Amino acid sequence: MTRYSGPLLTREIGAALLAARDSSASTWTGSLDLGRSSDEVQLFADDWEYRGTRYPYPEKLKERTIYWWDGDEFATVSRYAGKLIKLVPTEWDVPTFEIDGIKMLPSAKESPLDDARRKVALIQPTGKTVLDTCGGLGYFAACCLDAGVARMQSFEKNEDVLWLRTINPWSPDPDAPASGGRLHLAHGDVSTAILQLPDASFDAALHDPPRFGIAGELYSQAFYDELARVLRRGGRLFHYTGSPNKLTSGRDVPREVQKRLEKAGFKAELALDGVLAIKR
Numbered sequence: 001m002t003r004y005s006g007p008l009l010t011r012e013i014g015a016a017l018l019a020a021r022d023s024s025a026s027t028w029t030g031s032l033d034l035g036r037s038s039d040e041v042q043l044f045a046d047d048w049e050y051r052g053t054r055y056p057y058p059e060k061l062k063e064r065t066i067y068w069w070d071g072d073e074f075a076t077v078s079r080y081a082g083k084l085i086k087l088v089p090t091e092w093d094v095p096t097f098e099i100d101g102i103k104m105l106p107s108a109k110e111s112p113l114d115d116a117r118r119k120v121a122l123i124q125p126t127g128k129t130v131l132d133t134c135g136g137l138g139y140f141a142a143c144c145l146d147a148g149v150a151r152m153q154s155f156e157k158n159e160d161v162l163w164l165r166t167i168n169p170w171s172p173d174p175d176a177p178a179s180g181g182r183l184h185l186a187h188g189d190v191s192t193a194i195l196q197l198p199d200a201s202f203d204a205a206l207h208d209p210p211r212f213g214i215a216g217e218l219y220s221q222a223f224y225d226e227l228a229r230v231l232r233r234g235g236r237l238f239h240y241t242g243s244p245n246k247l248t249s250g251r252d253v254p255r256e257v258q259k260r261l262e263k264a265g266f267k268a269e270l271a272l273d274g275v276l277a278i279k280r
Contacts, residue, residue, distance in 0.1 A: 001162060001163065001165075002166065003166050003173055004068060004166055004167045005070060006049075006050075006051050006053070006068060006069040007032035007060060007068075008033055008034055008066055008067065008077075008169070009032070009058055009066070009067040009068075009074055010061065010064060010065070010066055010089050011061040011063050011065070012253070013030065013031075013032065014057075014058040014061045014067075015061075015272060016028065016030060017041075017043070017048060017057060017058075018057060020043055021043050021045075021048070022026070025043055026042065026043055027040050027041065028040070028041050028043055028048075029041075031093075031186070032050060032087070033095025033169040034093050034094070034095060034168070034169055034170065034172065035094070035116070036093075036169045038178045039051070050062045052207055055074075056073075057070060058074045059074075061074075062076075063086070063087075064089065065089070066078075066087045066088070066089055066095060066161065066167075067143075068167055070249050070263070076215040077164065077167050077168075079160040079163060079164075081160060083099050083100050084099070084100055084101070085097065085098070085158070085160045085161060085164065086098050087164050087167060087168060088103070088265075090107040090111065090112065091214055092107065092110065092112070092113075092114075093111070094107075094111045094113045094139075094170045094172075095112070095137075095168060095170065096112050096137075096191065097136075097137060097161070097164055097277070099202055099210075102137065104210075105136070105137070105139070106273070109217070111155055112137075112139055113139050113143070113170060115143065116139035116140050116141075116142070116143050117146075118152055118239065118272060119140070119206070119238050119272060119274070120140055120143040120144055120205050120206065120238075122133050122236065122238045122271060122272070122276050123147070123204040123205070123206060123236040123237070124203075124204070124236060125143075125144045125147045125149040125150040125204060126147050126244075127148060127149075127150050128149060128150055128202075128203035128204050129149075129150055129151045129152075129153075129201070129202050129204075130144055130151070130152045130153070130202060130203065130204045130205065130206065131152075131153055131197075131202040131205040131206070131230065131231075132144075132152055132153065132154035132155070132205075132206050132225075133155060133194075133205065133206065133207045133208070133209065133217070133218070133227075134155065134156065134157070134190065134207065134208050134209050135154040135155060135159070135161075135165075135185060136156065136161060136185045136208060137164060137170070137171050138154070138165055138171040138172050138185075138208045139164055139170070139171075140154075140208065141154050141172050141183050141185075142170070142172045142260040143205050145172055145178070145179060145182060145183060146207075149182060150182065151182050151184070152182060152183050152184065153184050153186070153187070153197075153202075153222065154183065154184065154185045155185075155186050155187075155188050155189070155190040155193055156185065156186075156187060156188075157187075157188065157189045157190070159187060160233070162185075167280075168270075173267035182255030190218070191218055191237055192216045194223070194226045194227070195226065195228060197230045198230070199229055199230065200229075200230065200231065200232045200233075201230050201232075202230050202231050202232065202235060203207065203231075203232055203235055203236075204231070204235055204236045204237065204255070205227060205230075205231060205235065205237045206235075206237075206238055207227065207237060207238070207239040207240065208240040210241070212251075212253055219253075219256075219257060219260070220260075221250050221260050221263065221264065223249055224260050224263075224264040224266075225260050225264045225265075226263075227264065228264040228265040228266060228279055231279045232279065233279055233280070234278060234279060235278070235279040236276070236277070236278055236279075237261070237266065237276070237277040237278070237279070238272075238274055238275075238276055238277075239257055239261070239274050239275045239276075240273060241253050241254045241257050241273065241275060242273055242274075244274055254270055254274065254275060255270075257272065257274075257275050258275050258277075261275060262277075262278045265279060265280050266278060266279055266280065267280055
């Protein structure tokens, strides 16, 4: 998919542009790529210019929403195909995303990217070949690239999430020079794709599946057996589980995952908001 390179607006950025125009300023300086960089734009009475292209001033923008220029108007960065998938701003600049209003990445206490970085550190990716089972917005991949991963194979089942990645400037681009050909991103369901991966072909793995109620197959003994098969002896795995409320769910998902991973041939322990496992 082609990467988007136009401006991204939030309610706060839109208000800042309008305030600068209304104060008779001829320019405004700020970030139009969610904090990745800062640009100076030229302000005119009816429109403004960003990187050589003129855009109309936005209409009223909503909170907790990111807008992109779709060629005709500033539209929300969201898609609906049975479920509403939406890129959502955070106070940390780095966005999260939601599916039907359910936030898919932690962002209450720190940036989703910093959260990913702590988890990635557990598998020690430098110089390794890493399997990324559920790529999402690609923050695990970004952290692995920064840490010097040798090669990373990432799968993402949802085509709309892959589209969000082309809009989100914080999602790594597999084709960018900075990736150095080390990131391989495939549109596919890892629960079936893993069956085609060779034995002992990865040094480490990151597994960040949707909730158990949505993707139970990714918590199954059969899938954990496959993870053990494709990892080399001593290979490290971080499995995100979150912290489901045992009082309402009646289940201790992290402990269930730990037991299944041990049955698959891992030494496993609870770590952060998931399970860290090492292939025996």
